[in-house]
Amino acid sequence: MPDTHSASAAMRLEAATPLFSGPNWDYTGLRRVYDAVERIALDELGLDVYPVQVEVITSEQMLDAYASVGLPLMYRHWSFGKRFAYHETLYRKGLQGLAYEIVINSNPCICYIMEENSMTMQTLVIAHAAFGHNHFFKNNYLFRQWTDANGILDYLSFARDYVQKCEERHGAEAVERVLDAAHALKDHGVNRYAHRTKPNLAEERRRAEEWRAHSEATYNDLWRTVPGAGKDKEDPDAAEARLQEIKRELGLPEENLLYLIEKRAPRLEDWQRELVRIVRLISQYFYPQKQTQMMNEGCATFCHYEIMRRLHDKGLITEGSMLEFLHSHSSVVFQPDFDDPRFSGLNPYALGFAMMSDIRRICEEPTDEDREWFPDIAGSGDGYGVLRHAWANYRDESFVLQYLSPAMIRRFRLFHVSDDSTKPALKVEAIHDDVGYRKIRSALSRQYDLSRREPDIQVVDVDLRGDRCLILAHYVHNGVLLEEKSCRAVIRHAATLWGYSVKLLEVDAATDKTLKTYEVAPPG
Amino acid sequence: MNIVDRRPNPKGKSLSNRQRFLARARAEVKSAVQDALRKRKVADVGHGEKVAIPTRGIAEPSFHHSRRTGRAEHVVPGNKEYVRGDEIPRPTGGEGRSGSQGSPDGSGEDAFEFTLSKEEFLDMFFEDLELPDLVKKSLKETFAVDLQRAGYTVTGSPANLSIRRTMRNSMARRISLRRPKAWELEAMREAIDKARARGAEEEAERLLRELERLEHRSKIIPYIDPLDVRYNRFDRVPRPNTEAVMFCLMDVSGSMTEAMKDLAKRFFMLLHVFLIRRYRHVDIVFIRHTSTAEEVDEETFFYSRETGGTVVSTALEKMLEIARARYPTDRWNIYAAQASDGDNYGADSGRCVTLLGGEVLPICQYFAYVEVGDGMGGSLTGLSRDSDLWRAYGEVAPAHSHFVMRRVSDPSQIFSVFHELFSKGGVRA
Numbered sequence: 005m006p007d008t009h010s011a012s013a014a015m016r017l018e019a020a021t022p023l024f025s026g027p028n029w030d031y032t033g034l035r036r037v038y039d040a041v042e043r044i045a046l047d048e049l050g051l052d053v054y055p056v057q058v059e060v061i062t063s064e065q066m067l068d069a070y071a072s073v074g075l076p077l078m079y080r081h082w083s084f085g086k087r088f089a090y091h092e093t094l095y096r097k098g099l100q101g102l103a104y105e106i107v108i109n110s111n112p113c114i115c116y117i118m119e120e121n122s123m124t125m126q127t128l129v130i131a132h133a134a135f136g137h138n139h140f141f142k143n144n145y146l147f148r149q150w151t152d153a154n155g156i157l158d159y160l161s162f163a164r165d166y167v168q169k170c171e172e173r174h175g176a177e178a179v180e181r182v183l184d185a186a187h188a189l190k191d192h193g194v195n196r197y198a199h200r201t202k203p204n205l206a207e208e209r210r211r212a213e214e215w216r217a218h219s220e221a222t223y224n225d226l227w228r229t230v231p232g233a234g235k236d237k238e239d240p241d242a243a244e245a246r247l248q249e250i251k252r253e254l255g256l257p258e259e260n261l262l263y264l265i266e267k268r269a270p271r272l273e274d275w276q277r278e279l280v281r282i283v284r285l286i287s288q289y290f291y292p293q294k295q296t297q298m299m300n301e302g303c304a305t306f307c308h309y310e311i312m313r314r315l316h317d318k319g320l321i322t323e324g325s326m327l328e329f330l331h332s333h334s335s336v337v338f339q340p341d342f343d344d345p346r347f348s349g350l351n352p353y354a355l356g357f358a359m360m361s362d363i364r365r366i367c368e369e370p371t372d373e374d375r376e377w378f379p380d381i382a383g384s385g386d387g388y389g390v391l392r393h394a395w396a397n398y399r400d401e402s403f404v405l406q407y408l409s410p411a412m413i414r415r416f417r418l419f420h421v422s423d424d425s426t427k428p429a430l431k432v433e434a435i436h437d438d439v440g441y442r443k444i445r446s447a448l449s450r451q452y453d454l455s456r457r458e459p460d461i462q463v464v465d466v467d468l469r470g471d472r473c474l475i476l477a478h479y480v481h482n483g484v485l486l487e488e489k490s491c492r493a494v495i496r497h498a499a500t501l502w503g504y505s506v507k508l509l510e511v512d513a514a515t516d517k518t519l520k521t522y523e524v525a526p527p528g
Numbered sequence: 529m530n531i532v533d534r535r536p537n538p539k540g541k542s543l544s545n546r547q548r549f550l551a552r553a554r555a556e557v558k559s560a561v562q563d564a565l566r567k568r569k570v571a572d573v574g575h576g577e578k579v580a581i582p583t584r585g586i587a588e589p590s591f592h593h594s595r596r597t598g599r600a601e602h603v604v605p606g607n608k609e610y611v612r613g614d615e616i617p618r619p620t621g622g623e624g625r626s627g628s629q630g631s632p633d634g635s636g637e638d639a640f641e642f643t644l645s646k647e648e649f650l651d652m653f654f655e656d657l658e659l660p661d662l663v664k665k666s667l668k669e670t671f672a673v674d675l676q677r678a679g680y681t682v683t684g685s686p687a688n689l690s691i692r693r694t695m696r697n698s699m700a701r702r703i704s705l706r707r708p709k710a711w712e713l714e715a716m717r718e719a720i721d722k723a724r725a726r727g728a729e730e731e732a733e734r735l736l737r738e739l740e741r742l743e744h745r746s747k748i749i750p751y752i753d754p755l756d757v758r759y760n761r762f763d764r765v766p767r768p769n770t771e772a773v774m775f776c777l778m779d780v781s782g783s784m785t786e787a788m789k790d791l792a793k794r795f796f797m798l799l800h801v802f803l804i805r806r807y808r809h810v811d812i813v814f815i816r817h818t819s820t821a822e823e824v825d826e827e828t829f830f831y832s833r834e835t836g837g838t839v840v841s842t843a844l845e846k847m848l849e850i851a852r853a854r855y856p857t858d859r860w861n862i863y864a865a866q867a868s869d870g871d872n873y874g875a876d877s878g879r880c881v882t883l884l885g886g887e888v889l890p891i892c893q894y895f896a897y898v899e900v901g902d903g904m905g906g907s908l909t910g911l912s913r914d915s916d917l918w919r920a921y922g923e924v925a926p927a928h929s930h931f932v933m934r935r936v937s938d939p940s941q942i943f944s945v946f947h948e949l950f951s952k953g954g955v956r957a
Contacts, residue, residue: 031531034531035529035531038529042529055529056529056530057529057530057531057532058529058530058531058532059531059532059533059534060531060532060533060534060535061534061535062535064539065534065535065537065541067542068541068542071542071545072542072545080544080545080548081545081548082545082548082549082551082552082586083549083586083588084542084545084549085542085544085545085546085547085548085549085550086549086586086588088542088545088546088549089546089549089550112530116534119535134529176548180548184588187588188588188589188590189590190590191590191591192591339605339606340606341605341606341608342604342605342606342607343606343608344606347604347606350603350604350605416605416606417605417606417607417608418603418604418605418607419603419604419607419610420601420602420603421601421602421604421616422599422600422601422602423599423600423601423602423618424598424599425596425597425598425599425600428617428618429615429616429617429618430615430616430617430618431613431614431615431616432610432611432612432613432614432615432616433601433612434612435607435610435611435612436607437612439612440612444603447601447603448603450601451601451602451603458591458592459591459592459593461591478591480598481598482598482599482600483597483598483599484593484594484597484598484599484600485593485594485597485598486591486592486593486594487592487593487594487595488594489589490587490589490590490591490592491589491591493587493589494589494590494591497589
């Protein structure tokens with residue numbers, strides 16, 4: 005940090021004593037650190053955050069939190085136990101360390117910190133999670149549009165109780181069957197475009213409770229005994245009209261499989277629909293996180309780096325803490341090369357942090373190349389402002405497309421390979437040269453595009469007059485089909501929920517030709 | 529900001545999820561364990577490799593793209609030598625790991641095989657089984673002391689000096705305090721000599737002063753400082769003296785077929801695994817008999833053929849002899865399992881009963897008699913008459929709750945018979 009050296013020396017003259025010394029943390033120390041970090045975050049970086057609740061947990065509780073996908077409370081399901089066993093095995097063998105923190109997109113923003121962390125790590129965690137992630141959650145358009153930070157905790161507690169009540173009433177096995185099936189479809193239980201109103205989870209919860217109370221209050225066992233109830237004869241024309249009506253109502257094609265099943269599956273009971281809805285809403289809650297992982301981590305990493313640096317410049321943390329911080333920071337943002345045995349894709353922390361720092365550099369010390377590529381922001385001088393704008397209005401895909409600079413491509417030595425399964429070898433399409441920059445940038449952006457990464461599957465038809473078969477289509481791009489075994493398994497789950505057979509067609513998006521057909525009859 | 533201490537919250541939040549998960553994996557664990565049992569030696573079963581469970585029944589499927597079809601694109605970091613148009617051989621396995629990203633939410637983990645450790649799988653295997661009469665002996669147990677590693681300490685006896693740890697500290701300290709290295713001093717001296725030879729007295733003088741400074745420095749920064757020294761630390765943990773010996777008695781006369789021996793072997797294996805769950809140390813004694821009995825090794829026990837008559841009492845005598853000589857009951861828990869096809873020399877059965885009731889059973893924790901059939905019906909149909917030995921032992925059984933007898937004729941029955949013998953809530957003879 006040569007650029008701030010002289011400034012820091014001046015500041016250190018009037019500097020206060022360090023906020024803490026030694027590795028042990030205590031509550032007053034945490035509070036002191038929080039206040040110092042908050043001043044920097046709000047006044048100097050201009051962050052805008054939800055109020056924070058810091059919760060101290062043990063490593064075992066951290067593993068618990070891992071298991072329930074990072075949420076503080078969750079309904080019970082064996083798959084969470086599986087995740088717990090998996091992480092526990094890795095952790096006990098020493099193959100995997102635990103995260104230092106987990107942060108939850110809620111209002112107030114809950115930030116878990118581990119008791120084992122040293123005071124330096126707690127400072128880092130507060131800067132990273134309680135300010136970095138928190139700012140991102142509060143400001144990014146996807147989170148604002150799709151998640152309800154005020155309601156999530158109450159909704160989760162409702163979901164947990166509801167699932168438990170269902171287990172008591174209908175048996176754990178029946179509940180598990182529905183949840184298993186809904187989980188298999190959860191990636192296809194999200195609305196990708198905003199055509200429905202913003203979720204209000206408190207409202208959700210009240211709705212479900214009212215409905216249950218109502219159905220209990222008006223329940224009359226006599227109705228069950230009335231012969232032929234609901235099966236009145238209709239004349240054919242009216243039936244046909246009704247059919248069209250229903251089809252229109254279904255709003256086909258529909259890409260939110262769980263939504264359609266919840267609303268229209270002919271044989272589900274109300275409690276089963278509610279379970280499907282719970283899975284669907286939680287899936288929707290996570291949808292923005294999946295789309296912004298790189299930015300979100302980049303934002304948090306950039307914030308913690310800036311804040312720690314400033315704390316150090318002000319003399320608020322000791323040289324020793326700074327070294328400890330830098331050690332941990334540099335291992336977080338480490339990017340192994342593609343041929344390294346440690347390689348497992350692009351590290352979102354590494355790329356995110358590098359891009360954020362790069363944007364700031366472009367704003368403050370642009371090169372000629374930057375002026376050519378980023379005329380709007382190069383040399384604007386307001387790095388934080390540009391970053392805050394990006395954090396609020398982009399997701400990974402669009403962010404890469406907009407901001408990935410040639411300097412970054414060179415630094416990571418990114419290259420673009422195409423893998424055509426009909427050819428014996430992979431082909432290098434572009435490398436970090438003048439011809440390649442744009443190609444790499446758009447290819448990387450596509451790689452972050454969730455709608456390309458996940459199969460494009462839609463409900464196209466329901467055979468309402470015949471066997472009520474649900475027909476799904478997978479639109480095949482570039483000839484990439486679905487993985488067969490898991491596909492069959494998922495369709496089986498879909499059939500469990502739908503209650504009748506389910507068919508899936510693999511349709512080539514370009515030619516409309518059907519390439520492959522799966523069909524599964526409902527179990528039992 | 530609020531700070532909430534969640535540490536005192538009740539533990540085991542995931543416990544019920546974990547139980548649900550294990551319940552789901554149970555069928556697979558059991559079949560994996562049984563596969564393992566089939567292949568291994570008696571003593572290897574318990575401390576073998578781990579058994580991996582495929583994730584069939586615990587898979588969480590989702591729609592995803594197949595990597596073997598169509599055309600995919602990847603952007604990956606770390607280009608070193610490639611230029612546009614280069615071809616890279618497809619990584620082996622055909623899955624194209626380069627650049628293929630796991631799904632971010634961890635749903636790609638279906639490929640992992642969740643491994644139960646030996647303890648876990650045996651726990652599951654024997655979850656509802658219990659050793660009979662474990663209590664009796666545990667009252668007599670004496671406690672010995674074990675040493676267990678417990679990190680490092682700054683004080684201790686020289687014998688426990690941890691050289692690695694000490695040298696690591698010493699090296700770190702020497703580097704950080706910039707202690708001059710021996711070769712640096714040496715080089716300096718040479719330089720002084722050279723300077724002197726050249727007649728550059730002034731430079732020699734300067735170097736000499738420098739050398740003195742360095743030498744002083746290396747004196748005040750010792751090579752090994754008491755600060756560096758670390759000792760291995762050991763905790764003393766008491767351990768119950770639990771040693772058990774398992775006698776495997778088998779009839780190897782001509783009437784025992786290979787299939788019968790295989791059945792017997794499986795039974796012995798299970799018993800062994802079960803015992804090493806409970807005891808720190810388990811000895812196995814193999815005694816085979818025809819008309820005479822001898823102690824043999826495992827290989828001979830199971831695989832060599834003998835001919836001759838059948839006198840069961842010889843095996844019991846041999847067992848008593850060995851037990852008296854090597855396994856006094858105050859130190860050892862004695863278990864015995866006898867496998868036979870039930871044939872015995874007519875006049876011997878009476879003697880067996882006397883030996884068993886009078887001498888063998890009183891020193892045993894448990895005695896299991898397994899009569900193996902050839903799966904062709906035989907005595908298992910219940911229609912044909914009981915074997916000599918079965919009838920003879922039948923007289924002893926009612927008086928001794930730790931003596932049990934069962935019949936097995938098919939490998940698939942082994943586990944259920946074993947299960948029955950050791951199920952919780954006492955043994956029903």
